[in-house]
Amino acid sequence: MxxxxxxxxxxxxxxxxxxxxxxxxxxxxxxxxxxxxxxxxxxxxxxxxxxxxxxxxxxxxxxxxxxxxxxxxxxxxxxxxxxxxxxxxxxxxxxxxxxxxxxxxxxxxxxxxxxxxxxxxxxxxxxxxxxxxxxxxxxxxxxxxxxxxxxxxxxxxxxxxxxxxxxxxxxxxxxxxxxxxxxxxxxxxxxxxxxxxxxxxxxxxxxxxxxxxxxxxxxxxxxxxxxxxxxxxxxxxxxxxxxxxxxxxxxxxxxxxxxxxxxxxxxxxxxxxxxxxxxxxxxxxxxxxxxxxxxxxxxxxxxxxxxxxxxxxxxDIPEDIINHPDALNQAPQGDIHFEVNHFKYPDQEDSANLKHVSFTLNKGETLGIVGKTGSGKSSIIKLLLREYDEFDGTIEFGGIKISQYDVTQYRNAFGYVPQDPFLFSMSIADNIRFGKPDANLDAVRMAAQIADVDKDIIGFEKGYDTLIGERGVSLSGGQKQRIAMARAILMDSECLILDDALSAVDAKTEERILKNLKQLRKHKTTVIIAHRFSALQHAQNIIVLEDGQVIEHGNHKELMLRHGWYAEIFNLQEFSKENAS
Missing domain, CATH: 1.20.1560.10 (ABC transporter type 1, transmembrane domain)
Incomplete structure (x- = not known):
């Protein structure tokens, strides 16, 4: 009993x-x-x-x-x-x-x-x-x-x-x-x-x-x-x-x-x-x-x-990310200071995912992150989004440690677009307004226009009322990414993170979207992970990762003058683009 x-x-x-x-x-x-x-x-x-x-x-x-x-x-x-x-x-x-x-x-x-x-x-x-x-x-x-x-x-x-x-x-x-x-x-x-x-x-x-x-x-x-x-x-x-x-x-x-x-x-x-x-x-x-x-x-x-x-x-499994008793019930604003000496995932026993990674991202600037697969790019994003709190180092947003913020208030300061976006089985309009349920259709359309997906949507028989299949099965990869981007844009977050979010769109579409974002977010912070380096040319700071460490940093021009890994990959991409055209 x-x-x-x-x-x-x-x-x-x-x-x-x-x-x-x-x-x-x-x-x-x-x-x-x-x-x-x-x-x-x-x-x-x-x-x-x-x-x-x-x-x-x-x-x-x-x-x-x-x-x-x-x-x-x-x-x-x-x-x-x-x-x-x-x-x-x-x-x-x-x-x-x-x-x-x-x-x-x-x-x-x-x-x-x-x-x-x-x-x-x-x-x-x-x-x-x-x-x-x-x-x-x-x-x-x-x-x-x-x-x-x-x-x-x-x-x-x-x-x-x-x-x-x-x-x-x-x-x-x-x-x-x-x-x-x-x-x-x-x-x-x-x-x-x-x-x-x-x-x-x-x-x-x-x-x-x-x-x-x-x-x-x-x-x-x-x-x-x-x-x-x-x-x-x-x-x-x-x-x-x-x-x-x-x-x-x-x-x-x-x-x-x-x-x-x-x-x-x-x-x-x-x-x-x-x-x-x-x-x-x-x-x-x-x-x-x-x-x-x-x-x-x-x-x-x-x-x-x-x-x-x-x-x-x-x-009974405890939460990994918890609020401190005196957590600040306010959304963070200002500069981001990232300094992590050592971080590895809880279930991982081998070497660290990040070692001595540090950068400062001023309010209104764009940070680019590049590197080989497994170099630690996504680990930086996970720590920024506060998916893990256990690490050796300090991350500050607006001069305050991120662990001192209320978790919900802190995460509301971010708009996040992953490489493999998740769309719900509901209308396109409801997917875009997911983070801001009270947004009207005009605001939804404006976000879609910035993400360069409005023309695709109105081309559907039911337009913004088109029901998306499970996980967006009825859409192309590029359409899914851009709808997910429109969802993040609509939130108008303090910091927008694009985790290789344009990998499924062509170069011209990417260029239009980045131009729109540059104009829209000139006073807000943006973090971009990209494999096409052309997406990062306007970034004020770019860090290059290898095995969890920063091997190069600077803006596009500075990195090109160093003739390192970044310059080598950029030249290869430009060469491939010329041959393709």
């Missing part, structure tokens, strides 16, 4: 609803006793030849009245118990999603998307079942079981009752044994479901690659193996689950056998009447549901415990 203790915070908060639901169940348990007693009395009246039409009508009326009252009470307990259980699911789902939004990229490197989705679906359903079906099964098994036993003792015969319930301890022993095995197997089954969920997500996202390489048959066969593994592990759970019902039926049958033996004896010696014995047999049958509910409860509680432990394990 550990899961009930773990969820006690919710039960306390919703105690009025649960108490109301349990009272309704108690009323049903008491009403359930009446029809059997009425039937027993009628049988005794028939045997004694004392049955009158009035007695029969009253008996039938009692049946109908009990049925109507039980109908009302059953409606009420469903509202109070099941309705409240859905609130738990909603609350946990919101907590999970809120927690996901607070976690750093390191969290998503360690946890697969499919696994997180399984936690937010299957596991939440299992926990919700505890607060709904589990509470019902526990309360109903106790209330029904106790009321029936009390009726058997005080309304029929205590000796007959004692004999009839002798097999009951077997139920507890067998249920506990099955529950332990069910707990282990269900945990394994849930993990297998997470693996399958993740595989489905990967295959859907990578369907283009699968088709390009002609690996459809291989992926289908591979997926069959994963599905088979999930099937076998869930079948193992079902096998233990299926043992509950036969076990309960066997115990009830044993109770009935003992009841008949003892009942016939008591009737012969005159301790009970035939009608009372019929009532008693009815009560034995009424014990079937409490016993089955008890078995179901162990099943539900164990599934819920496994799932709740999986959910709380995620929720």
């Amino acid at each position: 550990k899961i009930l203790s773990d969820l006690s915070w919710f039960f306390k908060k919703e105690k009025k609803s649960y108490i109301s639901g349990i009272l309704a169940l108690l009323g049903i348990s008491i009403l359930n006793l009446i029809p059997a007693k009425i039937m027993g009395n009628i049988i005794d009246s028939i045997k004694d030849k004392t049955l009158t039409p009035q007695t029969l009508v009253m008996g039938v009326g009692g049946f109908l009245l009990c049925a109507v009252m039980m109908y009302i009470l059953r409606y009420l307990w469903r509202i109070f118990i099941f309705g409240t259980a859905f609130r738990l699911e909603n609350e946990l789902r919101n907590d999970l999603f809120k927690h996901f939004t607070k976690m750093s990229p390191a969290f998503y490197q360690q946890h697969r998307t499919g696994d997180l989705m399984a936690h937010a679906t299957n596991d939440l359903k299992s926990v919700q079942a505890v607060a709904g079906q589990g509470v019902l099964q526990l309360a109903d098994s106790v209330l029904s079981g106790v009321t029936v036993l009390l009726a058997m003792i005080f309304l029929i015969n205590w000796k007959l009752t004692l004999v009839a319930i002798l097999p009951m301890p077997l139920l507890i022993l067998c249920s506990q044994a099955l529950s332990k095995r069910l707990h282990k197997t269900f945990n394994v089954a849930q993990e297998a479901f997470s693996d399958m969920n993740n595989r489905v997500l990967e295959n859907i996202n990578g369907m283009k690659v699968t088709k390009t390489f002609g690996q459809e048959e291989y992926e289908v066969e591979n997926f069959k193996g994963i599905v088979k593994d999930v099937y076998e592990k869930n079948l193992r759970v079902t096998r233990y689950d299926a043992m509950f019902d036969p076990m309960i039926i066997m115990i009830i049958t044993l109770c009935l056998v003992l009841s008949f033996i003892m009942g016939i004896y008591l009737i012969n010696i005159g301790d009970i009447t035939t009608g009372n014995f019929v009532t008693f047999v009815n009560y034995i049958h009424q014990l079937t549901w409490p016993m089955m509910a008890l078995g179901f409860m162990f099943n539900t509680m164990n599934r819920g415990l496994v799932s709740y432990e999986r959910i709380t394990k995620l929720l």
